[in-house]
Amino acid sequence: xxxxxxxxxxxxxxxxxxxxxxxxxxxxxxxxxxxxxxxxxxxxxxxxxxxxxxxxxxxxxxxxxxxxxxxxxxxxxxxxxxxxxxxxxxxxxxxxxxxxxxxxxxxxxxxxxxxxxxxxxxxxxxxxxxxxxxxxxxxxxxxxxxxxxxxxxxxxxxxxxxxxxxxxxxxxxxxxxxxxxxxxxxxxxxxxxxxxxxxxxxxxxxxxxxxxxxxxxxxxxxxxxxxxxxxxxxxxxxxxxxxxxxxxxxxxxxxxxxxxxxxxxxxxxxxxxxxxxxxxxxxxxxxxxxxxxxxxxxxxxxxxxxxxxxxxxxxxxxxxxxxxxxxxxxx
Ligand code: NAI
Numbered sequence: 278x279x280x281x282x283x284x285x286x287x288x289x290x291x292x293x294x295x296x297x298x299x300x301x302x303x304x305x306x307x308x309x310x311x312x313x314x315x316x317x318x319x320x321x322x323x324x325x326x327x328x329x330x331x332x333x334x335x336x337x338x339x340x341x342x343x344x345x346x347x348x349x350x351x352x353x354x355x356x357x358x359x360x361x362x363x364x365x366x367x368x369x370x371x372x373x374x375x376x377x378x379x380x381x382x383x384x385x386x387x388x389x390x391x392x393x394x395x396x397x398x399x400x401x402x403x404x405x406x407x408x409x410x411x412x413x414x415x416x417x418x419x420x421x422x423x424x425x426x427x428x429x430x431x432x433x434x435x436x437x438x439x440x441x442x443x444x445x446x447x448x449x450x451x452x453x454x455x456x457x458x459x460x461x462x463x464x465x466x467x468x469x470x471x472x473x474x475x476x477x478x479x480x481x482x483x484x485x486x487x488x489x490x491x492x493x494x495x496x497x498x499x500x501x502x503x504x505x506x507x508x509x510x511x512x513x514x515x516x517x518x519x520x521x522x523x524x525x526x527x528x529x530x531x532x533x534x535x536x537x538x539x540x541x542x543x544x545x546x547x548x549x550x551x552x553x554x555x556x557x558x559x560x561x562x563x564x565x566x567x568x569x570x571x572x573x574x575x576x577x578x579x580x581x582x583x584x585x586x587x588x589x590x591x592x593x594x595x596x597x598x599x600x601x602x603x604x605x606x607x608x
Contacts, residue, residue: 278302278303278322278323278596279303279305279322279323280323280326281318281346282305283309283310283315283318283325284309284327284545285308288581289581292582296589297589302592310331310541311325311331311333311337312331313334321344322344323346324348324349325349326350326592327350327352327358328353329355329572330540330545331358332541333360334363338360338364342369347369348371349369349370350588351371351372353584354376354377361607370604372601372604375587377575377580377584378580378583381576381579382432382481382574383433383481385535386479387436389533389535389570390419390505390507392568393531398568419443419444422445422446423446423474423475423477424440424476425471425475425477425478426448427480427482428450428483429449432481432509433449433458434455434458436481437458437463441462445477447462448463448464448465448466449465449466450468451465472496472499473499475501475504476504478504479508480492480507480508480514483511488514489514490516491515492514492515494516494522497523500528505532505533506533508536509533513538517539517557531566532561534567534568539555540572542554545572591603
C-alpha cells in the first residue's frame with residue numbers, strides 16, 4: 278500500500294524500513310502532524326499511518342476519505358485521538374497496535390516512582406556541583422507501602438507484579454476485574470477506597486468519556502494526604518489545574534507525568550530555543566516534587582520493534598483481505 282506516515286521521527290525510519298523491505302509498502306515519511314491543514318498531504322495514498330498527537334476528528338477523516346484513503350493505521354495502543362464514528366461513517370478502516378511492550382510503560386512508571394521518592398533527579402545535579410548535602414533528599418521504603426493501580430489491563434498487570442516484587446501491598450480498581458490479577462495477590466477495591474488507602478496511585482486505564490478527569494478536585498481530596506500520583510496513560514485522565522492546587526496545599530505529595538492533556542503542542546519536539554507559551558505546564562515545572570517526561574514511556578527498542586512489525590502486518594493484512602485482526606470496529 279502507499280502509506281502517508283505522519284509525525285515521522287528519524288528514529289522510526291531505522292525501525293520501519295528494514296521490516297518493510299519484506300513487506301513492500303511505499304512509506305512516505307512526513308514530518309508534520311496530521312490535522313485539517315496537512316490532510317491534503319495524504320493525496321495519492323491508500324493509508325495514513327498516525328501517532329498519538331495526530332488529529333483524526335470528523336473533519337480530517339472526511340478529507341481523508343475524499344482523497345481516497347481507505348485505512349488509518351495507528352502506531353499506538355491508545356486510539357482516543359481517532360473519531361471512530363466518523364471513520365465508520367466514511368468507510369475508513371482503523372487498525373492499531375493493541376500490545377507491544379507492556380513492560381516498557383510499566384517499567385517507566387516504576388522509574389518515575391523511584392526518582393520522585395529517592396530524588397535522584399535532584400541528587401544528580403547536586404553531586405555534579407559538588408553539593409553532597411542530604412537535606413531535602415529524604416525518601417521512604419517502598420516495602421510495606423500501599424500502591425493503587427487504576428486499570429489492570431496489560432500494562433497495569435505488569436506494573437502490579439513489579440510493585441509486589443518490592444514488597445508493596447497492591448490495591449486495584451478496574452471496571453472489569455481480572456481473576457489472574459487477583460491470584461497474583463492484588464486486592465480489588467472500589468475506586469474511592471483505592472484512593473483513600475494508597476501511598477502511590479498509578480493510572481493505567483484508557484482515556485474515554487468516562488475516564489476524562491478521573492483525577493480532579495473531588496478525587497484528589499479523597500486521596501491519602503501526601504500521596505504520589507503517576508500518570509503514564511493519557512493526559513486527559515488528570516485535571517492539571519486541580520493537581521497544581523493539590524500540590525500547593527501538600528494534599529498531593531508528588532507527581533510523575535509522562536503524558537499531559539495539552540501535550541500535542543509540546544511533546545516530541547525540541548522547543549528548547551522557544552518561550553514556553555503554556556502557563557499551566559510552566560507552573561508544573563516549578564515544583565521540585567514534580568517529574569515530567571515527554572511521552573517516552575513506550576520508548577524502548579523492544580517496543581519500537583513491536584510497533585513497527587504489528588503496524589506493517591496490519592497494513593499487509595488489510596491490503597490482502599480487506600480486514601485485520603487488529604481492526605477497531607467503531608461505534
Ligand atoms: P488495556 O486495554 O490492556 O487495559 C486497560 C484497562 O483499563 C482494562 O483492564 C480496562 O478494563 C480498564 N478500564 C477501562 N475503563 C476503566 C475505568 N473507567 N476505570 C478503571 N479501569 C478501566 O490497555 P494497556 O495496554 O494496559 O494500556 C493502558 C493505557 O496506557 C492505554 O490506554 C494508553 O492510553 C496508555 N499507554 C501509554 C503509553 C505511553 O507511552 N505513555 C504507551 C502505551 C499505552
